[in-house]
Amino acid sequence: MSIVVFTEKNKAAAQIAGILSEGGFNRASIDGIPVYDFKKNGKEWRIMGLSGHIMGYDFPPEYSNWRECDPAVLLDTDPVKNVLKKPYATAISRLAGQADELILACDFDREGENIGFEAKSIAEKSSRAPVKRARFSSLSASEIKKAFGNLVEPNENLAMSAEARQILDLKMGAAFTRFMTLSVREHARTKGIISIGPCQTPTCGFVYERERLIRDFKAKDFWKIEGIFSHSAKDFKGTHRAGNITEKAKADEIFKRIKDCKKGTVAKKREKESAVNPPYPLNTTEFLKRASKYLGISPETALEVAEQLYLAGFTSYPRTETNKYADDFDFKTILVGFSSGEFREQVMDILSRSQIKSRNGTKDGHDHPPIYPIRAAGRQEIEKSVRMPDAWKVYDLIVRHFIANLMPPAIFDKTRLEVHVRGEIFDATGSILKDAGWLAVYPFENKNDKLLPNLELNDEVDVKKLSNTRSKTSPPKRLTEAELLTLMDKNGIGTKATAPSHIETNKKRGYFETKGKTIAILDTGFTLMESLDSSVPILVKPDIRARIEALIQDVEDGKKSFDSTLEEGSHLIREMYSQLRSGKEQIVTKLAGTITDESIAADKKNFVGECPECGRMLRIVRTDKGRFVGCSGYPSCKNTYPLPKKGALNVLRSKQCEKEGVAVIKVGNKYHWSVGMGPCFTCDSEKKCFPPEVIGTCPKCDGSMFIITTKDTRFLACTERCGYTQSLPKEGRLTVKGKCKHCDWKQIRVKPKEKDANEFCINLRCSSRKSNSG
DNA sequence: GCAAGGTC
Numbered sequence: 001m002s003i004v005v006f007t008e009k010n011k012a013a014a015q016i017a018g019i020l021s022e023g024g025f026n027r028a029s030i031d032g033i034p035v036y037d038f039k040k041n042g043k044e045w046r047i048m049g050l051s052g053h054i055m056g057y058d059f060p061p062e063y064s065n066w067r068e069c070d071p072a073v074l075l076d077t078d079p080v081k082n083v084l085k086k087p088y089a090t091a092i093s094r095l096a097g098q099a100d101e102l103i104l105a106c107d108f109d110r111e112g113e114n115i116g117f118e119a120k121s122i123a124e125k126s127s128r129a130p131v132k133r134a135r136f137s138s139l140s141a142s143e144i145k146k147a148f149g150n151l152v153e154p155n156e157n158l159a160m161s162a163e164a165r166q167i168l169d170l171k172m173g174a175a176f177t178r179f180m181t182l183s184v185r186e187h188a189r190t191k192g193i194i195s196i197g198p199c200q201t202p203t204c205g206f207v208y209e210r211e212r213l214i215r216d217f218k219a220k221d222f223w224k225i226e227g228i229f230s231h232s233a234k235d236f237k238g239t240h241r242a243g244n245i246t247e248k249a250k251a252d253e254i255f256k257r258i259k260d261c262k263k264g265t266v267a268k269k270r271e272k273e274s275a276v277n278p279p280y281p282l283n284t285t286e287f288l289k290r291a292s293k294y295l296g297i298s299p300e301t302a303l304e305v306a307e308q309l310y311l312a313g314f315t316s317y318p319r320t321e322t323n324k325y326a327d328d329f330d331f332k333t334i335l336v337g338f339s340s341g342e343f344r345e346q347v348m349d350i351l352s353r354s355q356i357k358s359r360n361g362t363k364d365g366h367d368h369p370p371i372y373p374i375r376a377a378g379r380q381e382i383e384k385s386v387r388m389p390d391a392w393k394v395y396d397l398i399v400r401h402f403i404a405n406l407m408p409p410a411i412f413d414k415t416r417l418e419v420h421v422r423g424e425i426f427d428a429t430g431s432i433l434k435d436a437g438w439l440a441v442y443p444f445e446n447k448n449d450k451l452l453p454n455l456e457l458n459d460e461v462d463v464k465k466l467s468n469t470r471s472k473t474s475p476p477k478r479l480t481e482a483e484l485l486t487l488m489d490k491n492g493i494g495t496k497a498t499a500p501s502h503i504e505t506n507k508k509r510g511y512f513e514t515k516g517k518t519i520a521i522l523d524t525g526f527t528l529m530e531s532l533d534s535s536v537p538i539l540v541k542p543d544i545r546a547r548i549e550a551l552i553q554d555v556e557d558g559k560k561s562f563d564s565t566l567e568e569g570s571h572l573i574r575e576m577y578s579q580l581r582s583g584k585e586q587i588v589t590k591l592a593g594t595i596t597d598e599s600i601a602a603d604k605k606n607f608v609g610e611c612p613e614c615g616r617m618l619r620i621v622r623t624d625k626g627r628f629v630g631c632s633g634y635p636s637c638k639n640t641y642p643l644p645k646k647g648a649l650n651v652l653r654s655k656q657c658e659k660e661g662v663a664v665i666k667v668g669n670k671y672h673w674s675v676g677m678g679p680c681f682t683c684d685s686e687k688k689c690f691p692p693e694v695i696g697t698c699p700k701c702d703g704s705m706f707i708i709t710t711k712d713t714r715f716l717a718c719t720e721r722c723g724y725t726q727s728l729p730k731e732g733r734l735t736v737k738g739k740c741k742h743c744d745w746k747q748i749r750v751k752p753k754e755k756d757a758n759e760f761c762i763n764l765r766c767s768s769r770k771s772n773s774g
Numbered sequence: 775g776c777a778a779g780g781t782c
Contacts, residue, residue: 009781052780059776066775074776111780166778173777181776197777307782319781498779505777 004099005047005134006092006119008106010034011317012139013049016105019144020045030091046095050106054085055118057166059174071178072581075574079170089122096123104154105134105147107367110556113155114162120154137366138326161556168548168569173197175577180528180591183584187592190599193509194528194591198544199494200505201532204521205540206487207512208529210479211521217475223251227426228465229264229419234453235464238419238426248470254424255468261421266459268418275409276447278438280361281370282401283323284496285489289482290401294444295393296517299481299500305386305394306371312385314377315398319497320368323361329369331356331406337376343403346441350406358405372402400441407438415452419461428452478518491542492549510598523594531590535583536576547572597632608651608663608675613639618662618675620649629662629675641675658685669709692719693736696745696763700724705745707734716762726764732757742768 007013017025017036025038030048037046057079063069083089096102102123104116113133120131133154136147176196184194225240245251280286284303291302306318325331332351339347350356373395382392415430430452439445455461479487484503488494494502506512511525521529533540538547551569554560560568580587593616600617601607608618608629616633620643627649629641643649647668655664661674672680672690680686692706695716703720707728714734716726728734732752740747740761751757761768 011781050780051782054780056779057777064775071776107780115780162779169777169779171777175776177776191775193775195776199778311782495779497781501778 001042001100002044002046002098003101003103004095004123004129005045005103005105006116006123007047007049008112008115009051010049012105012107013047015139016144017045017047019139019141020047020148030094031087033087033091035091035095046099047105048091048095050088050115050119051085053111053115053118054083054088055081055121056084057081057170059170066178066182071175071182072577074175074178075171075570075577079167083122092119092122093126096127096129099123099127099129102127102129102131103134103148103151104131105136108135108137109365109367110158110162110165110552113158116154117156117159117163138368140326157558158556160562161552164552164555164562164565164569165548167566168551168573169198171570172573172576175573176580179577179580180588183588184592184595187588188595188599190595192595194524195505195509196532196539197502197505198548199498199502200509201539202491202493202542202545203484203488203502204506204511204525204529205533205542206484207479207506207519207521208526208533208540210476211526214475214478219472219474220246221248221470221472222246223248223468223470225251225255225424225466225468227264227419227421227463227467229426229428230462230464231453231455231459234451236428236430236452238417238428241425241427244471244473251468255466258422258424259466259468261466262463264419264421264426264461264463266417266455266457266461267420267425268416269455269457270416272414272416273434274412274414276412276437276439277409278359278404278407278442279401280323280359281325281372281405282398283320283361283363283365283370284318285321285485285499286323287318287371287398288500289485290444291394291397292481292485292517295390295397297390297394298503298514299485300504301388301390302394303497303500305388305390306398308386308388309382309391309395309398313374314382314386314395316370316372316374317368318371320370321363321365321496322368322370323363325358325360325369329358331358334373334375334402335406338373338399338403341376341378343399343441346403346407350403356406371398373399397444400444404438404442407441408435410437410439410447411435412447417452417455421463421466478515478520480517481514481519482517484519491545493542493545522598524591524598527590527594528587531583531587532580535587536579539576544576593632600632605651610662611637611639612662613637620651643675644673644679655689658689659683664689694719694746695736695748696743698722698724699763699765707736726762728762740766740768742766 007016013036021038021040025036028035028037035046035048059074059077059079063077104120106112106116131154132151134147134151136143180194180196222244224244227238229236229238288299288302291297292299303318309315310318335347335351379392382395411434413432413434417428419426419428431450433447433449485499488499510522512519512521529540538544548569551565555562555565597617600619606620608620611618611631611633614631614633614637616631616637618629618631621628621630627643629643631637631639644667647670650666652664652666657664657674657677659677661677663675665673665675667673674680694704694706696705698705698718701720701722703718703722705716706719708715708717714728716728718724729750732750735749737747737749737759743763743766745761745763747759747761749757749759
């Protein structure tokens with residue numbers, strides 16, 4: 001009797017082989033793919049790990065040329081399923097041919113069931129052996145043994161629900177993406193792709209919605225009355241109970257009443273101890289959020305680093321929903337590893353307790369434990385094994401989080417004072433960290449002490465200053481990547497493993513970019529979302545994903561057939577497609593504009609700046625008749641500016657004309673020209689805008705030596721025109737650097753073509769020249 | 775060349 005088992009990945013195959021064989025298995029390989037075999041109770045077992053999906057959908061080849069088929073045709077075309085990883089298919093066939101029983105043992109979820117069915121469909125071509133399913137929700141010995149002792153039938157509905165998702169996602173993504181891309185190319189020359197998908201588009205939608213709030217925001221004035229109080233030489237601040245006062249008259253009236261007061265009284269005092277609990281164990285989403293927030297690492301990179309740390313055996317499996325530990329989780333073994341290093345004190349404290357208790361969350365994916373360090377390792381060891389820049393930082397975060405989770409809460413002493421000034425109430429709060437608890441190992445959240453002087457009820461305090469200041473309400477802030485991940489998670493956009501890739505897709509397409517930790521939408525993204533929002537609003541919102549999800553849930557539950565669901569889903573997509581098509585012109589002309597403008601902005605040589613008339617892009621236009629600065633909004637915007645007829649043009653990025661000019665251009669090596677103003681040498685501000693580049697003091701008089709560059713030579717001359725000059729190196733690009741260490745001249749840097757740059761002092765009297773005359 | 779989902 002021969003039994004063949006397929007698992008979702010190699011690691012699981014090895015693990016399961018270890019458990020079922022109780023350690024005595026043999027590792028073989030079929031065309032490089034590991035297979036674990038062993039004998040037990042007279043039965044021969046062979047366990048092979050797949051590699052996630054090994055098959056995938058695509059349209060038949062005759063539909064693959066974008067220009068040769070109307071994208072709408074894709075909506076009525078059934079994609080076909082192909083093997084994407086041939087070696088796995090070969091191995092499956094070979095194993096199945098000799099099997100008396102096949103067992104699918106992939107992860108117990110929709111995709112896992114589907115991956116199992118991929119193996120089943122390949123196996124059934126060379127085998128008539130019965131196919132069973134082992135269902136387990138963790139890779140623990142007890143679960144695995146139970147699952148293999150109680151085999152069930154494979155769940156076709158569950159597998160088909162994932163199948164429906166794949167087909168609908170592909171149909172929609174391919175048709176919409178081709179349609180948008182081809183339409184935009186009718187108006188703009190670009191190789192770029194305008195993609196739309198049920199996850200990437202709502203992801204961009206979140207960023208768009210926030211941007212709208214920011215752009216539509218209207219600041220309002222408010223007033224705030226604050227006091228600086230003092231007692232026994234210590235100052236503290238209090239805020240009037242009214243908080244942000246929106247009516248000026250009201251603020252003025254209160255302020256007028258108390259502004260001359262010199263004393264106040266403590267009318268109430270409340271002291272409270274408050275505890276801040278440690279964070280829950282890390283699941284993927286939480287890990288990615290914290291890596292972005294604390295370490296500034298993008299979700300995509302963070303997941304990749306965690307994957308490598310996992311493969312190198314430092315941390316546990318990084319793709320998990322679970323944020324609670326199982327009851328029998330062995331903290332002790334891991335903690336012992338950390339008991340001699342930086343965390344010695346805290347770890348010894350945890351180990352000394354009769355029972356180690358984690359602060360658990362409530363999510364359980366029933367597959368993997370939270371992300372935790374498998375073993376303690378030093379910085380050098382990590383960096384040697386995982387050659388990625390942030391490996392240590394990520395590992396360190398996982399370790400600190402793991403230990404913090406097992407530690408006691410942080411205790412703050414909080415004090416609230418109510419200070420009365422002629423009947424007006426001011427609130428002051430103070431907070432002192434009394435016991436750091438878990439914060440001792442978690443430096444990412446800094447909670448600063450805010451001290452109040454030692455005051456008792458009815459004590460008198462001095463009023464040092466009272467102010468009534470006007471402020472403006474501030475617009476909402478841009479989303480951070482951490483917040484975006486939260487929104488995606490809440491709205492079911494993507495999965496723990498794919499969310500970072502949807503963010504990445506949007507960046508790749510030029511829809512948004514990250515600036516530090518926040519996300520800034522780009523013109524193309526904004527315009528695309530804006531026009532989709534008016535023509536196919538469902539696309540911009542999480543609803544689209546929710547609709548597809550609801551459809552396939554019915555397949556899973558057996559409430560609807562696979563075929564009728566596909567038809568229903570295709571109908572939904574067709575409807576959106578026709579909405580998109582009827583809004584085409586309106587969407588595409590605007591979108592083409594932003595794409596043209598972005599490519600103009602990227603053309604550093606000719607890009608001049610933003611058109612003050614219409615906000616689109618100004619660039620240098622050359623025709624056979626001559627050259628000028630023109631607007632990308634032409635013909636609707638006819639804004640143009642003349643340019644000098646001769647000389648190479650260089651737009652100075654760091655210079656802005658102080659008068660009304662839109663940009664400053666260097667003309668040859670001769671002079672400057674302000675776009676919209678004309679040549680700078682006719683301008684009375686020339687000396688101010690282009691002060692002579694002073695190198696040092698003149699050795700002959702009180703003047704300064706500065707660089708004069710003419711068409712054929714360059715040299716130093718004196719600002720006082722005393723007649724002293726000095727030659728400069730003739731070749732190479734010359735820049736002025738910082739001060740010389742030995743004299744009061746500035747050093748120069750010369751970079752001749754195809755030679756190394758040289759930095760030195762050219763003061764003939766400088767002491768550095770004696771030792772280093774080259 | 776297009777989506778999203780696995781895994782490496």
